[in-house]
Amino acid sequence: MKSSHNLSGLILLCLMGYIHPTSAADKFSITLPITARTSSVESDSAAVYYPSKSKYSPIFIGNDGSAETGGFHVYELYGKRSDALVKELGAYKTGRSKLVEVVYGEDRDFVVTLSMSDGMFRVFEVDGKNGVRGLKAEKLVRGDFSAMCTWKSKVGEYVYVLGKRWGYRFLVREKKGGRGVEVVQTQEFGIPIEPNSCTVSPEGKVFLAGDSGKVFSFLAVDETAAPKIVEVGELGGGDEVKGLKIYHGKKDTYLLVGLEDGIEVFDIKKLGSSLGKIQFDDEELEVGDFAVHQTSAKGYEDGSIVFAGEDGEGKFFGVSSLTPLFKALGKGKLNTKYDPRDCTDNHARPKKCANLSDCNGYGYCPKDSRDKKATCDCFPGLTGKTCNKITCPSNCTSPSHGTCTGPNICTCIPPFTGENCATLAVPARYETEESGGADGDDPAIWIHPTDKTKSRIITTVKSEVGSGLGVYDLKGKRTGGVSGGEPNNVDVLYGVEFAGRKVDLAVAACRADDTICIYEITPTGDLVTIPGGVQPLPPAVKELEKKFKVYGSCVYHSPKTGAYHIFVNSKSSLYLQFQLSATTDGKLNTTLVRHFYAGNRGQVEGCVVDDENSSLFLGEEPYGIWSYDAEPDQPAVGTLVDNTVVDGGKLHADVEGVTLVYGKTKKEGYIIVSCQGYSEYNIYQRYPPHEFVMSFSIPDNKEKGVDRVTNTDGITAVGANLGKEWPYGMVVVHDDVNEAAGGGVRADATFKIVGLGDILGNKAVKELGLLKGVDENWDPRK
Incomplete structure (x- = not known):
């Protein structure tokens, strides 16, 4: 979806705190039936996949947070309406995990996940016909992370991985010459909270929220500098925010804020007050993270919502139709033609800067790239005018503890280990x-x-x-x-x-x-x-x-x-x-x-x-x-x-x-x-x-x-x-x-x-x- 919003104007409105309050009397309250559910699984987060060809069925991917079977599962999103359980297409044991997401590439699409067991960020290719093909790339990511979301710019497909007051951004891309897939770190930065969820608007604004109920945001930009993070407001009403997602309307964009007892719906341009609340017909249900699928399907003509839930029967993933939501919002707000492959942020910098060897693919070109004194804005772990030299933290406590063998990659001499060989x-x-x-x-x-x-x-x-x-x-x-x-x-x-x-x-x-x-x-x-x-x-x-x-x-x-x-x-x-x-x-x-x-x-x-x-x-x-x-x-x-x-x-x-x-x-x-x-x-x-x-x-x-x-x-x-x-x-x-x-x-x-x-x-x-x-x-x- 090509954005037609004026980005600078949007930022100005946010800085000014310009919001349109909605009367409480105008708020809707709807209840969604749970039309399908999975068998028992340690559910925390879900992502939906839009197939590139209409002959393939959409799927959803849910994490598995258990120690024994941890990893992720792939499910058929729309099966027979009479089925009590969602059909599982495959299970992948990558280690206890909380996070899954989908990345849409130029030629191939991927499922990305992060294992709590070994700290590995893993990339799997999506097969529209059969689910997931297999491991394509992995990268060690140190830290305790609780939120993951994606952003597509002109440069490529990014994944934000956020945890306790710290965040990374990775570029998932095919290697030159089609020789596989690589994960490249492009940014690391501090954040004010431990988020439970994050999501990205069509304009490239990243929203994140956690226990306090406060929602924060920053602008996704193709640069390595830490972003400026601002507080949007206490959209959770003081309660813990379990999930955040964007609904991409034809003209309007909606921010969905998940709480334990339901989901508040906001117009992204009027965040002062919610439009209404979604609840579910299971009184014991506690809702976790969730994902939205906007395409029509039989029995789900207005799309669906997939959520991680827990009730008296245990933890599971559930599916509900979005039709009651658009009866409340109005059918004119509906957009069943949404395709995430079209959602490229137009505000990214151009990639090419031949005078600086295009930063060797490991940095961003400066605005004044033709200036003889200009240098590239290099990704973490790289330096030099054209980002052609590697660096490591504390130089790997060299020479007695280790040596730098890659961007922020230390090869340690036993008995030392750790990111800088000081452990x-x-x-x-x-x-x-x-x-x-x-x-x-x-x-x-x-x-x-x-x-x-x-x-x-x-x-x-x-x-x-x-x-x-x-x-x-x-x-x-x-x-x-x-x-x-x-x-x-x-x-x-x-x-x-x-x-x-x-x-x-x-x-x-x-x-x-x-x-x-x-x-x-x-x-x-x-x-x-x-x-x-x-x-x-x-x-x-x-x-x-x-x-x-x-x-x-x-x-x-x-x-x-x-x-x-x-x-x-x-x-x-x-x-x-x-x-x-x-x-x-x-x-x-x-x-x-x-x-x-x-x-x-x-x-x-x-x-x-x-x-x-x-x-x-x-x-x-x-x-x-x-x-x-x-x-x-x-x-x-x-x-x-x-x-x-x-x-x-x-x-x-x-x-x-x-x-x-x-x-x-x-x-x-x-x-x-x-x-x-x-x-x-x-x-x-x-x-x-x-x-x-x-x-x-x-x-x-x-x-x-x-x-x-x-x-x-x-x-x-x-x-x-x-x-x-x-x-x-x-x-x-x-x-x-x-x-x-x-x-x-x-x-x-x-x-x-x-x-x-x-x-x-x-x-x-x-x-x-x-x-x-x-x-x-x-x-x-x-």
Whole structure:
């Protein structure tokens, strides 16, 4: 669709905030029947494909976010109306995935997806007759990404990949001479949010939105400079935006904003108020991302909408007719002749600049390309007047750690790895036996009171199936466990006075019912229920935040008062601090003693408390690590320990688990932080100014048959001597994808066990003397 809008005028109207409010009385409200659905699948996002020839049927592509079968599925969009389920044309196991999109090329069309398992951006060719032909190209993309959308300019077909405050743009194109397909990075930039979805208007305006309900936008332009991002408005009404899509009308363009309970419809030129709302006839349905197909088909004369949904039967993809929408909007708004191949943005720069060798195909031509002093605007990882020289971050920490062998591609010298070869690769010695659930999260280590070799590892399973806590010995053999309400994080309190005795407690935040779950740890390391072990949130919490949902948690034993505390947070960054006590009739009890919003109010989860220094360390997933005074009578003023690279720090979002290793003095020891999108861990000095020490990752240990760690989440560590094999303690981390030795993936998540001495005492960093900062005699009961 060739755009006839005046782009400069459109931008001016947006900058001026010129919007046309619509009367609430004029808003429509429609309900769409679900006319077809798929079988059960871990659905998050969907894309529809318009075939180039009318003899082929349209298809839709849906992601699969499960660990065992993760990847994407291809479905027939319009089958027989009498069929209860949509016909599946094929399944592609590329690893747990949230994102799929369609790219329309000059001669061929493609499906693109990004695996959370290995960070690979993969390109598959679309076969209009049979679905998808096979893998055509792939590129490693480091980070935790949650939104994907496409833009077609005169230069080529682009894919935006957006995550926690960071974004990339890739050019998907055929290589010269038709020798295959390549993925070229053309832009990287910071963004103000973690978006759940993005979409691009015919004028090349990119819209993105996430948890806050606010929608942002920027202009897609053929240049490498970071775009200027502006806030459009709170189109979600304060609720989380699940999806964004454009409906390309004949004259008007509509922005569809997906919420959990339906989809608001906006005229893109009048974003001040929605035209109306789409809902579905399933009262239990929660709607996720969605896609729109505008072409007519039998039974779907006005097109259809495909959505990721969840109801009482589980997660699936559903299909509904758009006819009720255009009865409300008016048939004159309908456009069933839309073809995405025609949607080329006319405002892109011309590609040719012969005087600069056309930038060798790896940059944009400057406007003054005939000037003898002009240089190309080169893609990331390339430089030179004509973009004919490669560069790498930190020059791959050359020459001792690696060399630059491609645009931003480092070839590292073992044991170093990572984007700039500055990360130490340390394989795990063991992994826990399978947990019984697909979604693990966070571990803790319980120290045995008399024989540290009999200490135990406690882990969480937060998926509905297998939900609860698992118990393992120090080599990962399962010794016990207990069911629970989808616990997210787990921590240990030692020596709590209860009913005339001292007990150790495992404490978790249970998401299924918004409670604090507490279990007694027996002297042999078993978990048993305890009176008052399920603590519901007090009514006062709902007065603080109506939609508060428990998420992460950690514990604190005050050296000043001797009191025991439990910190619980929500995704909104609201922290609740409870004091734990026992009632006279022998039940545990919690009392809310403090609350505060953490950091920049981005999403939070992992936390740990340094009891000796009364310091709470918490991870704000998009921003970094913060320190707060843990005492309830102190002001909640945060100090930034380190932030993410988008703000000049050394952390990579998603910042997840946080743990602590005690030293011989209060000023020694280490903080260890997990970075989920990179599957790497940063180590910092425990005491201010919390200097950065090093980073490490956990690769395959082929000798012991232990797979690598991918998409990591929670982490725990102790520096205590746990026996001959663990003289400096251990680190236990969550591993999202449990890769099988012979290929494929096992269904249940596991946790990997690494010697702390193998990290801090590694030959590659031995000269730093890091083991001196560990107290191998540390005893949590003293």
